[in-house]
Amino acid sequence: MIWRLILFFMYVFPIPFIGIPTIRTTPIFATVLLVVGIVLWSIQSYLISQFITNPKKMAKKHQRVRDTGKITQAEILDSQNIGSEDGYPLKNLLIRFKNLAGNPVKAIIQLIDSKEHEKRFEPGKTIDLKLNQRGSDPAFTFGEGEFITESRPWAWAWLIFNIVYMIVFFLVTYYFKNEGYGWRFLNPFTSWLWAPIAGISILKYLLKSGIEQDIISQYHEISSSNSKKDIGELLLYGRSTEGEIVSYGQTGLYVNEQPQLRFNMKFIDDIGNTVNKSFKKVIPLTKLHELKLGKVEVLYLPRNTDIFMISFVD
Structure with missing residues (x-):
């Protein structure tokens, strides 16, 4: 449509x-x-x-990171089948790994499981990643397999x-x-x-x-307006911490019939200072019931705390 x-x-x-x-x-x-x-x-x-041309460019970028990146291991926290590709299951893996700054971060990576019977991508298992040391696009790549282009x-x-x-x-x-x-x-x-x-x-x-999404996507539900273009740097050099949503409410503005909300939050940065942030975000009506006050997981960039992403803690 x-x-x-x-x-x-x-x-x-x-x-x-x-x-x-x-x-x-x-x-x-x-x-x-x-x-x-x-x-x-x-x-x-x-x-x-x-x-x-974009898929081929993306494949070359991932191959460059595979050739020159720093190897690390990522723990699989969750694995979901989201479809199939060439008869094989297409999976979204929620992974956690230590980034180039030594901080644990979470992200989602999409891959084709050509050997599903081996159960290589079950929660609790690990996979090899290559972290980008010469930029942040992409932040990392899968350590084995082939990047397939259409x-x-x-x-x-x-x-x-x-x-x-x-x-x-x-x-x-x-x-x-x-x-x-x-x-x-x-x-x-x-x-x-x-x-x-x-x-x-x-x-x-x-x-x-x-x-035109890459095989890498963010785990956190909500992100600041600056974080979209800096997601690679955020994953490579960001720091995870606990934060708190202090308040939120509608601004009265609607975008495509979806309400815009203003959030007020705070978290402690890496040097112990309390950082207060206020930001606006358009939230789908179907997601409004998931919003709540209280603790959130924050991934932020120490050089610029306006670049951050958050997810709600159950």
Whole structure:
């Protein structure tokens, strides 16, 4: 359903706007807009191409960490089957390991269990990890096995369709609106120009969301706004401690019909100071009943305590 909406707004929604009254511009300004439009459509095509190239880039990053990373052992705290891949179980493992700063941290890693009968990934067992010593993307990788990438024929089809659509959409618009004035129908409100702007925004959101998720994901339910882009550094150099949710309440703002809440919390940092934090977070209505006051597990970055994640303690 989400993909239908995305494709609708990128390719169907702009078409009716071809029929709006034409605003003629000067030849020079129209030529500038023509170039701008081509650049915007090229950016949109480039972003689509990242659905093809990103898995391979990710595989290379993991291989580099496997070749150069520091080996450590992680304890499996929980193992869940979340589906299958090529006939083998796809698992989410909740693991705990000591990071490069010597602190115990938790994370979730996804892998394919090609030898399920050996029960290698049962809770209580250990697996080898390689920690990234030359950056934080990714923070670590699985010490054995192979990082499998998809060929993604749908992404190739999407890229080709986008390029063809760009050309056809311009030619159709030109046919109905030029009236002997060439491309002087181009103006800032022409759908051929603003359509790729909307598409670029949608694609950037998709690429940042879980659609392009790595095999590593966070264990903690709630994270500060800064922690998403710094999750690798947080896992490699963060410190775990006990904190407390002092209060929380709705701000009155809703995002996609989900309420935004303000949390007030505190924890003790590595030098014994009490750190007070207030942050806002959009919480799904289905998760509101899980919120509570009291103790939380905090993973924070000593160099910047605004970068943290928390999970509720049962």
